[in-house]
Amino acid sequence: MREISIGLIGFGTVGSGVVKILQQNKDILEARVGLPVRLKRIADIDIVSDRGVPVDPALLTTDAREILEDPDISIVVESIGGYEPAKSFILEAFRNGKQVVTANKALLAEHGPEIFRAAHEARVDIAFEAAVAGGIPILRSLREGLVANRFEKVLAILNGTCNFILTAMSENPGISFDEVLRQAQELGYAEADPSLDVDGIDAAHKLVLVLSLTHGIRLPVKSIYVEGIRRIEPFDVIMAREFAYKIKLLAVIISHGDVVEARLHPTMLPEHHPLARVDGVFNGIYLRGDMVGEQLFYGRGAGMGPTASAVVGDVIETARNIIRGEAGRVPPLGYPENWKSAGRVMDMKEIVTSYYLRIQAMDRPGVLSKISGIMADHHISIHSVVQKRRDSSGTVPVVFLTHLAREADIQDACSKIGQLDVVEGPLMIMRIEDENLA
């Protein structure tokens, strides 16, 4: 073996970043692997547009089979994203005995079991550090460095677009979600169709992958509670600030023995919480292991450089494994398939946490008593009530912070409160992660 040849399928942002690193850091990569790492071929449907990285035109092809069928190529980097043709390419790479590196969280979250099984059967490896939190080596840390721990709690900011929007709303009190989204789109931090990000789907894909590593539980995204950030109003941001909270879109994993909470939604966090300071497009993962205690990982969760850094990190690890002769040795240790499931995911209705409730209600005597009466009937203990301003329409937003309550009770109570004729419009329910409210 004189070199490790890789083929790149997908010459978009991540693919260009991979090419850039392989060129720019060629010397250190060779030193750290022990052999040259050679990019032999790049496939994309568009081989004409300038990507800002110099590439020998002879490397380019529009036919992915020129990579998948090349016996010289031992590692295939899939960076096209989405379900098809990415999935077919990956499965064919496996059949041809090639190792695969990918950042494709959607594909792995939805079709992970099938893909990991195929890798296992073909005795090859699939590496996917870049699928979660971009350049932060969190998956490897969960699987290796922290492997001795039971993970009691993981709270994670995994979508840079949402965090950018929430940070901007927090720093410019009064600005609307729509206005910030428009700015994010202009700056390139949000897609033209932002729903994958702002509706929480992208972060939920990542949550599914993290949960498989922390608890050995594989779930389809649709069985997890997912709520995006569209419904957050400037008023909620202002109230959060008054309570010394920040609003973050959080992936939440909390262990209770054999049962685990796994949910994704906007969450109020105390300002002094380490994640409250993870702002802008940054990602952050806070975790608590039974042995290691608290940890925080912080860094850029998206973008060309950070994502490509993780992809090339996986390429290097895979190359090292090929050189050592261990790539794809079954069983693929470290994959969730080998982990014993810690049990089931808790039904959302069973969870117990604290809540922020915003209720638009008539400003007249007896209203507060009616609302709080319903809460009492549902065993909801109120920590504080704030009635913020008088509205010309005759209704005012009233905000409740609750002590620990059951989600089912909150949902039932809110449904009843919403039916009161003194209450207007839908209620806003936001969960709070604050041990002081317990």
Add this chain to the structure above:
Amino acid sequence: MREISIGLIGFGTVGSGVVKILQQNKDILEARVGLPVRLKRIADIDIVSDRGVPVDPALLTTDAREILEDPDISIVVESIGGYEPAKSFILEAFRNGKQVVTANKALLAEHGPEIFRAAHEARVDIAFEAAVAGGIPILRSLREGLVANRFEKVLAILNGTCNFILTAMSENPGISFDEVLRQAQELGYAEADPSLDVDGIDAAHKLVLVLSLTHGIRLPVKSIYVEGIRRIEPFDVIMAREFAYKIKLLAVIISHGDVVEARLHPTMLPEHHPLARVDGVFNGIYLRGDMVGEQLFYGRGAGMGPTASAVVGDVIETARNIIRGEAGRVPPLGYPENWKSAGRVMDMKEIVTSYYLRIQAMDRPGVLSKISGIMADHHISIHSVVQKRRDSSGTVPVVFLTHLAREADIQDACSKIGQLDVVEGPLMIMRIEDENLA
């Protein structure tokens, strides 16, 4: 192979933590490895004292050879610390074909090349994640997850004792180093002989290991600039606060092409720097990679649980490698021996940074002009001067913050200033990591 047998040499704090994890998390470790991990033997000179973990007395021995010569044992955990007999035990384990896991930073920093060469020759592995930053998987992240990057900058808080002391001094303005040290000793956060910690030696050992991974440079500790925290006075802490700085004992690694700065000393950091919020016994590593940008790793850097978490993480990785049949396959990829050296470490006199200078001077006309004249002669540009209080003795502390200056110029100027008859006692020089002073 039906199980992985390990032997533990050293039943102190870390060793007890290892035993505790192997007992308490037996089920998840087996699931994550694929085979049972069995603690077969524990050697210590004291096998009588209660460690707070239940152990079958039949496992205990005072003779390390019962581990080193046991053909069943494939992984030896060395947790006695110090140079001897730890080194001899490790070398004998290698000769007997055993993999080694250790947290022994002093030994690896001082005798790393010899130990790694011996592992290489014996075709076994040595793992040492626990040697730096306790439970934070930073070494593995540098070597694997972030391996695609050139490391432009690493700033790290690597000694929990010093960070505890500096945090307490910052939170109780006016309290002396000696007083806080005494408290730390009472709380068990500092040793009876604290010099390994407070003089920066322990953190320097860790810096040497980090530098070998980030830059492939192996240096003895004595060739690195190391300054501890004993000379910091309450006045310095109060001044830091006025300038919106925090004082941290930092390991500093900064790349300049083929030359790299590597130094360890108290450093003033802006309060908004991510490391400024790493308080108490916590460790933190801030780094900037050319591709990945900024990252922060934060967690407990010492103590039974966090250190044992890292040790057992290495045990699990080693066990996986044994099962895959790849443990110790030469060359030991990922070890610094395989890395191309990025060049030489910069002479301390060559470094350029900003400085905090505290000068005890007579409070009379012309003094400031004399001092600042000497600075001007040495090309030192002053950012600000603060004369804080009048002292009954007739001298006052005068504080200068400088723009970027050469260390050699600062040392020369301070030496000249110290000789002025209007200046009393030694000057305090502290480096500042603040891009706004550039």
